[in-house]
Amino acid sequence: MTHKVAILGASGYTGAELVRLIAQHPTIEIAALSAERKAGMTMAEVFPHLRHLELPRLCKIGEIDFSGIDLCFCALPHKTSQEVIAALPQDLKIVDLSADFRLRDPAEYEKWYGNPHAALAQQKEAVYGLSEFYREEIKSARLVAGTGCNAATGQFALRPLIAAGVIDLDDIILDLKCAVSGAGRSLKENLLHAELSEGYHGYAVGGTHRHLGEFDQEFSKIAGRPVKVQFTPHLVPANRGILATVYVKGDAQAIHDTFAKAYADEPFIELLPIGEAPSTRHIRGSNFCHIGVAADRIEGRTIVIAALDNLTKGSSGQALQNANLMLGEEETTGLMMAPLFP
Amino acid sequence: MTHKVAILGASGYTGAELVRLIAQHPTIEIAALSAERKAGMTMAEVFPHLRHLELPRLCKIGEIDFSGIDLCFCALPHKTSQEVIAALPQDLKIVDLSADFRLRDPAEYEKWYGNPHAALAQQKEAVYGLSEFYREEIKSARLVAGTGCNAATGQFALRPLIAAGVIDLDDIILDLKCAVSGAGRSLKENLLHAELSEGYHGYAVGGTHRHLGEFDQEFSKIAGRPVKVQFTPHLVPANRGILATVYVKGDAQAIHDTFAKAYADEPFIELLPIGEAPSTRHIRGSNFCHIGVAADRIEGRTIVIAALDNLTKGSSGQALQNANLMLGEEETTGLMMAPLFP
Amino acid sequence: MTHKVAILGASGYTGAELVRLIAQHPTIEIAALSAERKAGMTMAEVFPHLRHLELPRLCKIGEIDFSGIDLCFCALPHKTSQEVIAALPQDLKIVDLSADFRLRDPAEYEKWYGNPHAALAQQKEAVYGLSEFYREEIKSARLVAGTGCNAATGQFALRPLIAAGVIDLDDIILDLKCAVSGAGRSLKENLLHAELSEGYHGYAVGGTHRHLGEFDQEFSKIAGRPVKVQFTPHLVPANRGILATVYVKGDAQAIHDTFAKAYADEPFIELLPIGEAPSTRHIRGSNFCHIGVAADRIEGRTIVIAALDNLTKGSSGQALQNANLMLGEEETTGLMMAPLFP
Amino acid sequence: MTHKVAILGASGYTGAELVRLIAQHPTIEIAALSAERKAGMTMAEVFPHLRHLELPRLCKIGEIDFSGIDLCFCALPHKTSQEVIAALPQDLKIVDLSADFRLRDPAEYEKWYGNPHAALAQQKEAVYGLSEFYREEIKSARLVAGTGCNAATGQFALRPLIAAGVIDLDDIILDLKCAVSGAGRSLKENLLHAELSEGYHGYAVGGTHRHLGEFDQEFSKIAGRPVKVQFTPHLVPANRGILATVYVKGDAQAIHDTFAKAYADEPFIELLPIGEAPSTRHIRGSNFCHIGVAADRIEGRTIVIAALDNLTKGSSGQALQNANLMLGEEETTGLMMAPLFP
Incomplete structure (x- = not known):
C-alpha cells in the first residue's frame, strides 16, 4: 500500500x-x-x-x-x-x-x-x-x-546516562561543532564560503541557543528535577555533521555499559568500543548516530562524543x-x- | 535469486x-x-x-x-x-x-x-x-x-558528437577539473588538506595523462580514423566530482540535438536545457552524469560541460x-x- | 614624506x-x-x-x-x-x-x-x-x-605572446578557475559554503563574461587587428586565486623564451621552468603571478598556465x-x- | 645591524x-x-x-x-x-x-x-x-x-585567571579545535583532503595529548599547587587556526577585567568586548591572539575563547x-x- x-x-x-x-x-x-x-x-x-x-x-x-x-x-x-x-x-x-x-x-x-x-x-x-x-x-x-538537530545529538549522548543516574546532573557541558547546512539556505555573510571555509567560531555563547529549551525540558523530565546543561555551539567549515563533545562526571565504564544496554536494539545508534572517538565523516548522508566514550585522565570524568548528520x-x-x-x-x-x- | x-x-x-x-x-x-x-x-x-x-x-x-x-x-x-x-x-x-x-x-x-x-x-x-x-x-x-573516471567523463561529452560527425575532429580540447578522491587513498603531500584545500593546479599537463590512451582508442574507433584530443586535468579542492569543459568546433544546437537523441533513453545521463551549465554539487554520490551545451560568442564554437561523480x-x-x-x-x-x- | x-x-x-x-x-x-x-x-x-x-x-x-x-x-x-x-x-x-x-x-x-x-x-x-x-x-x-582580476590573469598569460607574434591569434581559449572571493561579499546561494565547498561549475559560459570587453580591447590593440578569445570562467571551492589555463597554437619553447624576455625585470612575475605548472597555493595573499608553459603532445600546441591572487x-x-x-x-x-x- | x-x-x-x-x-x-x-x-x-x-x-x-x-x-x-x-x-x-x-x-x-x-x-x-x-x-x-601551539592557546586563555585567583582551579575544561597544519606535513590518511574536508573529530581524547605536560607544569607553577585541566583537542577541516573554548567557574566580568589588566600593554593580544566570540578567520597568518569572554546562563560559569594561528x-x-x-x-x-x- x-x-x-x-x-x-x-x-x-x-x-x-x-x-x-x-x-x-x-x-x-x-x-x-x-x-x-x-x-x-x-x-x-x-x-x-x-x-x-x-x-x-x-x-x-x-x-x-x-x-x-x-x-x-x-x-x-x-x-x-x-x-x-x-x-x-x-x-x-x-x-x-x-x-x-x-x-x-x-x-x-x-x-x-x-x-x-x-x-x-x-x-x-x-x-x-x-x-x-x-x-x-x-x-x-x-x-x-x-x-532540533543539536538537541537530538545532545540527547543521544545524555538521555540514557541521566535516566540511569550514572552522571552528576549539575555539571554537564556540551561543546558542539556544527556544520553549516544546519543554518539552512539563509544568506548571511558568515555562511559564505569565503568567510567560513578558513574560519570557525563559537556562537550563541553563554547559553542563549534555543535548543537549550529542549534540553531543559527533556533532561528535567527524565531526571524528575530541574537539570540545566551548559551548551556552546560552534560553526565549523563542513557541510553536514554535528559532533557533540560532552563533558560529564561519572565512570566511563559504567557510562559505556549504560549506552550498550540502552541502545542494544536501536538500528541507527552505533556505540563504538570504549576509547574510540567518532568522526562526522563516518555518518555523512546517513541516518546513523555514532557514540564514543572515553575516560579522562582525571578520575571520575568522562568524555562522551556523539556524531550525526544534521540534515538526516x-x-x-x-x-x-x-x-x-x-x-x-x-x-x-x-x-x-x-x-x-x- | x-x-x-x-x-x-x-x-x-x-x-x-x-x-x-x-x-x-x-x-x-x-x-x-x-x-x-x-x-x-x-x-x-x-x-x-x-x-x-x-x-x-x-x-x-x-x-x-x-x-x-x-x-x-x-x-x-x-x-x-x-x-x-x-x-x-x-x-x-x-x-x-x-x-x-x-x-x-x-x-x-x-x-x-x-x-x-x-x-x-x-x-x-x-x-x-x-x-x-x-x-x-x-x-x-x-x-x-x-x-578511467576522466575517460568516462570525456567520452560522455564527445562520443555522440564524433559518431554523428557534428564537430571538427582535429580541434578538441578537454579541460578537466577533478576532485581529490580520484587520486585514491595514496599518501602524497599535494593531497593533504593543508596543501590542497586552498590550492588548485593543473597536472599531467601537455598530454601525458594515461587516460589519453582510452580517448585515442575509443574516439579513433568511432571516427574510423585517428583522433587525438588535447586533455589537461586539474586537481581542485573537492572530494568527489569531475567536471569536463570541452571546447569543440561545431554548432551548439546541432550538438544539443545530437545528445538529446543519443541519450534519450539513458537512465543515468541527464541533458540540461541548452545554455545551462552543470555543477558537481548536483551529481555527488550518485550514478548520474549531467551534460550541458552552450554556444560560444565566436560563431561555430561550442562548449560542452559534463559532470559526474568519479567514485560512483x-x-x-x-x-x-x-x-x-x-x-x-x-x-x-x-x-x-x-x-x-x- | x-x-x-x-x-x-x-x-x-x-x-x-x-x-x-x-x-x-x-x-x-x-x-x-x-x-x-x-x-x-x-x-x-x-x-x-x-x-x-x-x-x-x-x-x-x-x-x-x-x-x-x-x-x-x-x-x-x-x-x-x-x-x-x-x-x-x-x-x-x-x-x-x-x-x-x-x-x-x-x-x-x-x-x-x-x-x-x-x-x-x-x-x-x-x-x-x-x-x-x-x-x-x-x-x-x-x-x-x-x-578585472580575470582580465589581469589572462593578459599576463597572453600579452607578450600576441605582441611577439608567436601564437595563432584566431584560436585562443582561456579556461579560468576562479576562487570565490572574486565574487565579493555579495549574498548569493551559490556562494554559500554548503553549496560551493563540494561543488564547482562553469558560469558565464559562452562568452558573456564582462571581462571579455577588456580582452577584446587590449589584445586587439596589441595585435593591431581584431582579436577575439574564448573565455570560460569556473567557480571553484577556494577563497583566493585565479588559475588561467590558456590553450594556444604556437611553439612552447618560443613561448617560454618570449615570456623570459618580456618578464625578465618584472618584480612580481615569476616564470617557472618549462614544463612546470603553477598552483594557486603558491601565490595566495601575495602580489606575485606565476606562469608556466608546457608543450602539448600535439605538435604546435602549447598550454600556458597563469596563477595569481584575485584580491591582491x-x-x-x-x-x-x-x-x-x-x-x-x-x-x-x-x-x-x-x-x-x- | x-x-x-x-x-x-x-x-x-x-x-x-x-x-x-x-x-x-x-x-x-x-x-x-x-x-x-x-x-x-x-x-x-x-x-x-x-x-x-x-x-x-x-x-x-x-x-x-x-x-x-x-x-x-x-x-x-x-x-x-x-x-x-x-x-x-x-x-x-x-x-x-x-x-x-x-x-x-x-x-x-x-x-x-x-x-x-x-x-x-x-x-x-x-x-x-x-x-x-x-x-x-x-x-x-x-x-x-x-x-606547543595548543599549549600557547590554552595558556593565553588561562594564565592571568589562575594568577589572579578568579577561577576554580579544579574544574577547568579546554575543548580545542585545531586546524590541520598543526599536524605538520606528515602523510597520514586522516590528513588527506578527501577524509578531512568533510570530517572532523576528537583525538587524544581522555587526557593523553602531550601538551598536557606543559599545562600541568605551567599552571601548577602559577598556582603554587598542582593544577590539572581537562583537555580534548579536535581536528577540524581548516588549514590554520586553533580555537580554545575554555569552560571555567568564575565571574565573567571579573575574568574580563583580569584579562584587560594583564594584557593591557601586550601588542599581540586582543581582548574582545565582553560577550563577543573570536573566530579563526580573523587571526589567520598573523601573530595576534584574540580572546573573548562570555558569561554562561548558569550563574558562576564563564566561557573563555582564545583564537590564534598555530603556525604563526x-x-x-x-x-x-x-x-x-x-x-x-x-x-x-x-x-x-x-x-x-x-
Missing part, C-alpha cells in the same frame, strides 16, 4: 533532503510540494540534483488538495509553521520539522522564541519526535514535532523515521543507506 | 564505494572481501562508516573460495590486477576497476603504462566497460574493464551497472539513489 | 585587502574610510581581523574633506563608482578598482555593462591599470582604472602598485610579502 | 613559515637552511611559494659553518632536536620549535614523550618560550623552548618574537602584518 505525502516548504535544505530520502522509499509517494515564493517552478529548477525524479511542480500551500494526503511534512520556518498547521485539516497526520511544537510549555516557547504560541490546540497534542525515546507515542500521534538523523531522516512509525511501516524503511565517504 | 560477489582490494575508496552501493542492492550479496595488507581486520576497523553492516572479515585473495562466487570485482592497483586476474578461475565473471584491460592494443598498454602486459589471454577477451556504449557486449562478457558513475557505480548487466539484472538496480546535496 | 589616502567602499573584500596592505606600507597613511551603509561603525566591527589597527571610523563619502588627501582608492560597485568619481575634486589622484573606466570606447562599455557611461570626461583621461604594461602612463595619470595581484595589490607609481614611490613598496602557505 | 640566522629543518611547515616571516624582517638575514633528506635542493623546489626570494640552498646540518651565525632556529622533529642541539656550539643562541625543551622536569619529559632526555645539560638552561610571560628570561636566554603565534611567529627579544630587537619587528581575510 502506498502512502501519499505532501512536503510544505520544499525549497529549503530539509525539504530537499526529504525528497532525496523518500525517492528511495518503496511505499511513500510524493503527491504535493509547496514553496510559496517559488510556486510554479519545478524542483529541477530549484534543486538540479533532483532533476532525474518525476515530482509534482512546486505550488502554494493553498493550492494543495489535502483530501488524498496521508501525511504532511512541514519544513517551514518556525512561527510560519504553527500558523500553517493550525489551518490544516485537523485529522491530517503531520511531521513538523520546525521548532514550533517541541516545547510542551507555551511559556517556555515564548521565552525562547519571543512570540506567544499561535496554535495552542495543536501544541497540546504534539508528540516530541525523538524516535528512539518516544516510539510508542509517535506511532499513535497525529502531530509529531521533529527535534538530525532532521529529515528523523522525520521519515517518525513518518514510518505513524504510517505503520517498518521504522527503518528507506533509511538504511550507508554514509557517503569520502 | 541472490548473486554472491567478491571484492578484491576492498580497503581503497573504490572498494568502500562498492560496498556502500551493494549494501542497498536487493539481489547481490558480498561473500568475500580481500585486502592483502589489512587481512584479518574487519571493514568497520578500516572504514568506520560501514560499521552498521554485517560484512565478511578482510582476507587475502588466496584465502577466498571462488567456487561459490558468481562475480568478482577487482579494485586493485593496475599491474597487480592483471597478475591476479590471470590466476583467477577462467570462468569467473569479473569486473575490473583498474586500468589493466582498458586498452585493446598491448603496445598501447605498454606505451602508456610502461610495462609489458602480463595477462594477454585475458586482455583479449576483455570488454570496455562504458555501459552506455557497450551494453550488449557487456551482457555476454566474462571480463569487463572499467573505464566514474568507477564503482559504473562497475555495479556492468555487474547488473552481466548477471541478468535490471541495469539500474541499486543505482538510482539521488545525489547528496548539500 | 607620507601620503594620505582615502578608501571609498572600505567594507568590501577589496577595501579590507587595501587596508591590510597599506597597514604595512611605510609612507602611505589612511586618512579616511567610507562605507555608506556602515557609516559610523569602526573597521574593527566590520572586519574584526583589522582590530589591532588604529583606523579612521567609517563615514559617508560626503563627509570626507578631500583637501588633505593625496590619492583616493575607489572600491565601489561599478556604475556607482563613475557617479562618485565624476563628483570628486578633478585634481585628486584616483585608483578605481571598479569596472567603470577600463573600457576606452563608451559604446563597448554600454554593450558589456548595459548602461550609458555617466562620467565621459573622466573616462577619457583614465589609464588602464595593468602596471606591467602601462607603467609610464600610470606614473603621470590622474585616474587609473584597475583591471588581481585587485588591491595591483591598486597599491599603481598608487606607488602615481605617488613617486618605489613600485614594489609594501608589496613584497611572501605568499601564505599552507 | 644585521643578524645572521640559520633554520634547521627548513622543509616543514614551521620552517617555511619562519622564512615567510623573516623575509619581511629588516635586520635578520637567513644565512643557512638545512633539511637532511632534501639537502641540495633549492627552497623554490620544496616550497614554490618562496621562489621569489634569494635564499641559501638547502644543506645538511653538518655542512653549516656556525661561526658566523648569531641565532639558530631549530624546526626539527622532537627527539632529533635534542640530539642536534646537544652537538651545536654551546654559545650559539637557539630558538627550538620542538617539544624537547619545554618540560623542566626530565621525568615529566620521559613520561609524556616515552624516551629519556638526551640533552640534560641544555635542558637545564632552557627558558620556556611563551614570550608574554617569560619576556625577561628570554631576553637573556641562550636556549629558548618554543611552546602558535609556533614560528612566537619563535621570531623570541628571537627579537634575544637579539635586542624590538619585540614586534617583522610581526605586525594584518591577518589574511578572507
Whole structure:
C-alpha cells in the first residue's frame, strides 16, 4: 500500500533532503510540494540534483488538495509553521520539522522564541519526535514535532546516562561543532564560503541557543528535577555533521555499559568500543548516530562524543523515521543507506 | 535469486564505494572481501562508516573460495590486477576497476603504462566497460574493464558528437577539473588538506595523462580514423566530482540535438536545457552524469560541460551497472539513489 | 614624506585587502574610510581581523574633506563608482578598482555593462591599470582604472605572446578557475559554503563574461587587428586565486623564451621552468603571478598556465602598485610579502 | 645591524613559515637552511611559494659553518632536536620549535614523550618560550623552548585567571579545535583532503595529548599547587587556526577585567568586548591572539575563547618574537602584518 505525502516548504535544505530520502522509499509517494515564493517552478529548477525524479511542480500551500494526503511534512520556518498547521485539516497526520511544537510549555516557547504560541490546540497534542525515546507515542500521534538537530545529538549522548543516574546532573557541558547546512539556505555573510571555509567560531555563547529549551525540558523530565546543561555551539567549515563533545562526571565504564544496554536494539545508534572517538565523516548522508566514550585522565570524568548528520538523523531522516512509525511501516524503511565517504 | 560477489582490494575508496552501493542492492550479496595488507581486520576497523553492516572479515585473495562466487570485482592497483586476474578461475565473471584491460592494443598498454602486459589471454577477451556504449557486449562478457573516471567523463561529452560527425575532429580540447578522491587513498603531500584545500593546479599537463590512451582508442574507433584530443586535468579542492569543459568546433544546437537523441533513453545521463551549465554539487554520490551545451560568442564554437561523480558513475557505480548487466539484472538496480546535496 | 589616502567602499573584500596592505606600507597613511551603509561603525566591527589597527571610523563619502588627501582608492560597485568619481575634486589622484573606466570606447562599455557611461570626461583621461604594461602612463595619470582580476590573469598569460607574434591569434581559449572571493561579499546561494565547498561549475559560459570587453580591447590593440578569445570562467571551492589555463597554437619553447624576455625585470612575475605548472597555493595573499608553459603532445600546441591572487595581484595589490607609481614611490613598496602557505 | 640566522629543518611547515616571516624582517638575514633528506635542493623546489626570494640552498646540518651565525632556529622533529642541539656550539643562541625543551622536569619529559632526555645539560638552561610571560628570561636566554601551539592557546586563555585567583582551579575544561597544519606535513590518511574536508573529530581524547605536560607544569607553577585541566583537542577541516573554548567557574566580568589588566600593554593580544566570540578567520597568518569572554546562563560559569594561528603565534611567529627579544630587537619587528581575510 502506498502512502501519499505532501512536503510544505520544499525549497529549503530539509525539504530537499526529504525528497532525496523518500525517492528511495518503496511505499511513500510524493503527491504535493509547496514553496510559496517559488510556486510554479519545478524542483529541477530549484534543486538540479533532483532533476532525474518525476515530482509534482512546486505550488502554494493553498493550492494543495489535502483530501488524498496521508501525511504532511512541514519544513517551514518556525512561527510560519504553527500558523500553517493550525489551518490544516485537523485529522491530517503531520511531521513538523520546525521548532514550533517541541516545547510542551507555551511559556517556555515564548521565552525562547519571543512570540506567544499561535496554535495552542495543536501544541497540546504534539508528540516530541525523538524516535528512539518516544516510539510508542509517535506511532499513535497525529502531530509529531521533529527535534532540533543539536538537541537530538545532545540527547543521544545524555538521555540514557541521566535516566540511569550514572552522571552528576549539575555539571554537564556540551561543546558542539556544527556544520553549516544546519543554518539552512539563509544568506548571511558568515555562511559564505569565503568567510567560513578558513574560519570557525563559537556562537550563541553563554547559553542563549534555543535548543537549550529542549534540553531543559527533556533532561528535567527524565531526571524528575530541574537539570540545566551548559551548551556552546560552534560553526565549523563542513557541510553536514554535528559532533557533540560532552563533558560529564561519572565512570566511563559504567557510562559505556549504560549506552550498550540502552541502545542494544536501536538500528541507527552505533556505540563504538570504549576509547574510540567518532568522526562526522563516518555518518555523512546517513541516518546513523555514532557514540564514543572515553575516560579522562582525571578520575571520575568522562568524555562522551556523539556524531550525526544534521540534515538526516538530525532532521529529515528523523522525520521519515517518525513518518514510518505513524504510517505503520517498518521504522527503518528507506533509511538504511550507508554514509557517503569520502 | 541472490548473486554472491567478491571484492578484491576492498580497503581503497573504490572498494568502500562498492560496498556502500551493494549494501542497498536487493539481489547481490558480498561473500568475500580481500585486502592483502589489512587481512584479518574487519571493514568497520578500516572504514568506520560501514560499521552498521554485517560484512565478511578482510582476507587475502588466496584465502577466498571462488567456487561459490558468481562475480568478482577487482579494485586493485593496475599491474597487480592483471597478475591476479590471470590466476583467477577462467570462468569467473569479473569486473575490473583498474586500468589493466582498458586498452585493446598491448603496445598501447605498454606505451602508456610502461610495462609489458602480463595477462594477454585475458586482455583479449576483455570488454570496455562504458555501459552506455557497450551494453550488449557487456551482457555476454566474462571480463569487463572499467573505464578511467576522466575517460568516462570525456567520452560522455564527445562520443555522440564524433559518431554523428557534428564537430571538427582535429580541434578538441578537454579541460578537466577533478576532485581529490580520484587520486585514491595514496599518501602524497599535494593531497593533504593543508596543501590542497586552498590550492588548485593543473597536472599531467601537455598530454601525458594515461587516460589519453582510452580517448585515442575509443574516439579513433568511432571516427574510423585517428583522433587525438588535447586533455589537461586539474586537481581542485573537492572530494568527489569531475567536471569536463570541452571546447569543440561545431554548432551548439546541432550538438544539443545530437545528445538529446543519443541519450534519450539513458537512465543515468541527464541533458540540461541548452545554455545551462552543470555543477558537481548536483551529481555527488550518485550514478548520474549531467551534460550541458552552450554556444560560444565566436560563431561555430561550442562548449560542452559534463559532470559526474568519479567514485560512483566514474568507477564503482559504473562497475555495479556492468555487474547488473552481466548477471541478468535490471541495469539500474541499486543505482538510482539521488545525489547528496548539500 | 607620507601620503594620505582615502578608501571609498572600505567594507568590501577589496577595501579590507587595501587596508591590510597599506597597514604595512611605510609612507602611505589612511586618512579616511567610507562605507555608506556602515557609516559610523569602526573597521574593527566590520572586519574584526583589522582590530589591532588604529583606523579612521567609517563615514559617508560626503563627509570626507578631500583637501588633505593625496590619492583616493575607489572600491565601489561599478556604475556607482563613475557617479562618485565624476563628483570628486578633478585634481585628486584616483585608483578605481571598479569596472567603470577600463573600457576606452563608451559604446563597448554600454554593450558589456548595459548602461550609458555617466562620467565621459573622466573616462577619457583614465589609464588602464595593468602596471606591467602601462607603467609610464600610470606614473603621470590622474585616474587609473584597475583591471578585472580575470582580465589581469589572462593578459599576463597572453600579452607578450600576441605582441611577439608567436601564437595563432584566431584560436585562443582561456579556461579560468576562479576562487570565490572574486565574487565579493555579495549574498548569493551559490556562494554559500554548503553549496560551493563540494561543488564547482562553469558560469558565464559562452562568452558573456564582462571581462571579455577588456580582452577584446587590449589584445586587439596589441595585435593591431581584431582579436577575439574564448573565455570560460569556473567557480571553484577556494577563497583566493585565479588559475588561467590558456590553450594556444604556437611553439612552447618560443613561448617560454618570449615570456623570459618580456618578464625578465618584472618584480612580481615569476616564470617557472618549462614544463612546470603553477598552483594557486603558491601565490595566495601575495602580489606575485606565476606562469608556466608546457608543450602539448600535439605538435604546435602549447598550454600556458597563469596563477595569481584575485584580491591582491588581481585587485588591491595591483591598486597599491599603481598608487606607488602615481605617488613617486618605489613600485614594489609594501608589496613584497611572501605568499601564505599552507 | 644585521643578524645572521640559520633554520634547521627548513622543509616543514614551521620552517617555511619562519622564512615567510623573516623575509619581511629588516635586520635578520637567513644565512643557512638545512633539511637532511632534501639537502641540495633549492627552497623554490620544496616550497614554490618562496621562489621569489634569494635564499641559501638547502644543506645538511653538518655542512653549516656556525661561526658566523648569531641565532639558530631549530624546526626539527622532537627527539632529533635534542640530539642536534646537544652537538651545536654551546654559545650559539637557539630558538627550538620542538617539544624537547619545554618540560623542566626530565621525568615529566620521559613520561609524556616515552624516551629519556638526551640533552640534560641544555635542558637545564632552557627558558620556556611563551614570550608574554617569560619576556625577561628570554631576553637573556641562550636556549629558548618554543611552546606547543595548543599549549600557547590554552595558556593565553588561562594564565592571568589562575594568577589572579578568579577561577576554580579544579574544574577547568579546554575543548580545542585545531586546524590541520598543526599536524605538520606528515602523510597520514586522516590528513588527506578527501577524509578531512568533510570530517572532523576528537583525538587524544581522555587526557593523553602531550601538551598536557606543559599545562600541568605551567599552571601548577602559577598556582603554587598542582593544577590539572581537562583537555580534548579536535581536528577540524581548516588549514590554520586553533580555537580554545575554555569552560571555567568564575565571574565573567571579573575574568574580563583580569584579562584587560594583564594584557593591557601586550601588542599581540586582543581582548574582545565582553560577550563577543573570536573566530579563526580573523587571526589567520598573523601573530595576534584574540580572546573573548562570555558569561554562561548558569550563574558562576564563564566561557573563555582564545583564537590564534598555530603556525604563526602558535609556533614560528612566537619563535621570531623570541628571537627579537634575544637579539635586542624590538619585540614586534617583522610581526605586525594584518591577518589574511578572507
